[in-house]
Amino acid sequence: MQTVDAATLREKLTGIFGAFSDPRPSLNIFGDVAGLMRNWTVHATHPRCFGLFNPSVLPVAAAADALAATFNPQLAVWSMAPAANEIERHVLRFLTARLGLDPDTTMANFCTGGAEANLSAVLGALSRAFPRWAEEGLSALPSPVGIYLSAESHDSLTKVARMVGLGRGVLRYVPVDESFRMDPDTLLKRIRRDRARGRHPLMVVGTAGTTGAGAIDPLATLADLAAGAGAWFHVDAAYGGIAALSDRLSPTLAGIEGADSVTWDAHKTLPIPMGAGMFFCRHPEAIHRAFSVRSSYAPGSVRDTVDPYTTTAQWSRRFIGLKVFAVFAELGAAGVADQVDRQAHLADLLRNLLEEHGFRVVNDTPLPVVCFTHPRIAAGEITAHAVAKAVRATGEAWISPVRLGAEPIEALRACITSHRTEERDLRALLDLLGRSLGP
Ligand SMILES: Cc1ncc(COP(=O)(O)O)c(C=O)c1O
Numbered sequence: 001m002q003t004v005d006a007a008t009l010r011e012k013l014t015g016i017f018g019a020f021s022d023p024r025p026s027l028n029i030f031g032d033v034a035g036l037m038r039n040w041t042v043h044a045t046h047p048r049c050f051g052l053f054n055p056s057v058l059p060v061a062a063a064a065d066a067l068a069a070t071f072n073p074q075l076a077v078w079s080m081a082p083a084a085n086e087i088e089r090h091v092l093r094f095l096t097a098r099l100g101l102d103p104d105t106t107m108a109n110f111c112t113g114g115a116e117a118n119l120s121a122v123l124g125a126l127s128r129a130f131p132r133w134a135e136e137g138l139s140a141l142p143s144p145v146g147i148y149l150s151a152e153s154h155d156s157l158t159k160v161a162r163m164v165g166l167g168r169g170v171l172r173y174v175p176v177d178e179s180f181r182m183d184p185d186t187l188l189k190r191i192r193r194d195r196a197r198g199r200h201p202l203m204v205v206g207t208a209g210t211t212g213a214g215a216i217d218p219l220a221t222l223a224d225l226a227a228g229a230g231a232w233f234h235v236d237a238a239y240g241g242i243a244a245l246s247d248r249l250s251p252t253l254a255g256i257e258g259a260d261s262v263t264w265d266a267h268k269t270l271p272i273p274m275g276a277g278m279f280f281c282r283h284p285e286a287i288h289r290a291f292s293v294r295s296s297y298a299p300g301s302v303r304d305t306v307d308p309y310t311t312t313a314q315w316s317r318r319f320i321g322l323k324v325f326a327v328f329a330e331l332g333a334a335g336v337a338d339q340v341d342r343q344a345h346l347a348d349l350l351r352n353l354l355e356e357h358g359f360r361v362v363n364d365t366p367l368p369v370v371c372f373t374h375p376r377i378a379a380g381e382i383t384a385h386a387v388a389k390a391v392r393a394t395g396e397a398w399i400s401p402v403r404l405g406a407e408p409i410e411a412l413r414a415c416i417t418s419h420r421t422e423e424r425d426l427r428a429l430l431d432l433l434g435r436s437l438g439p
Pocket residue numbers: 053112113114115116118153154156207209210211236237238239265277
């Protein structure tokens with residue numbers, strides 16, 4: 001991407017489009033817009049974009065999104081978009097089963113992303129633990145509550161804690177081990193100590209694929225601990241849910257089938273455009289209590305179907321799931337699994353190449369995210385931030401710096417998110433890293 005400041009872009013837009021006084025043919029509009037986007041966008045779909053969970057997009061997924069926009073069905077009410085709602089249900093039932101959850105008893109919906117799914121989870125937990133909460137709000141809580149999560153968990157939960165009115169203090173961060181996984185012994189001690197002081201354990205959040213290091217918390221152990229504490233067990237698998245699609249990787253999610261709810265973002269790893277979050281929950285009645293409304297102007301409900309506006313935060317609903325459906329339909333489940341395995345294999349290759357070239361890999365995950373450092377970074381001769389910046393400045397690849405753990409470790413992070421990435425792209429990255437580290 002070329003560097004640019006906001007003033008330059010604003011000037012260009014004013015120059016080309018002004019106050020929209022002259023109507024223009026759409027081909028012209030797209031020519032100009034595509035030019036702006038081409039020059040001034042981080043190209044997430046490029047095979048050397050080792051970035052932040054923004055995958056490349058298959059043509060079938062982009063076409064599906066355009067088709068959804070063209071029909072513009074309203075999915076809020078089943079009877080207004082029966083075909084679209086059933087297409088979403090079809091693919092969600094398939095994915096529910098891949099998580100090891102029962103499609104007949106688990107409710108599932110598409111949403112904007114992981115942040116919305118995590119919000120749904122906390123609302124579900126509140127509604128189940130305190131049935132009067134849906135009417136009376138936080139005054140129905142007899143005591144303070146705690147949401148227990150790893151120190152490496154995603155910051156969307158901070159926003160959620162604020163949005164639901166509990167405040168950030170409700171988040172009880174648990175330290176991680178050397179592999180950046182939540183330490184269950186400390187979790188248990190924390191819950192016990194809080195309980196002795198009158199704090200009710202509302203929820204334990206296990207992260208399957210932390211944003212920084214792709215670490216997968218010990219889900220089976222957390223499921224047992226949460227059940228023992230009477231807490232809702234939520235798994236934030238926004239990134240790591242993808243492992244469920246591969247028979248080789250799915251054992252790394254063992255324990256997810258014991259979750260009360262799961263967040264999984266299709267748009268973080270499948271070759272589809274944003275946004276396609278997914279929320280799965282084993283307690284439809286709690287979710288219903290949290291979101292249920294009936295509006296006189298909405299068509300009535302149809303037997304054996306769900307009106308999504310009564311079970312989700314959204315009202316008007318886009319046909320989010322079509323692009324996910326289209327990718328599975330085109331590649332087949334085995335074809336998608338092959339892509340997942342291929343990306344995991346490339347990450348293994350990158351780890352080996354890095355170690356061969358004097359770097360040290362600092363994370364431990366089966367997912368295709370590789371965090372690494374170099375003796376020169378460890379010695380303070382150059383920062384990870386400066387190396388990432390120098391790599392990006394070449395315009396040939398994109399990586400980011402990352403800070404991991406309590407110590408903390410300053411590292412570089414390369415995430416393979418593109419089905420177009422090949423071994424030669426990894427070698428090119430190594431070359432760029434070498435040049436960016438300097439002599
Ligand atoms: C683990 C995790 N949870 C939640 C989120 C939020 O997801 P979204 O950006 O789709 O709202 C992210 C985003 O990176 C994430 O990595």
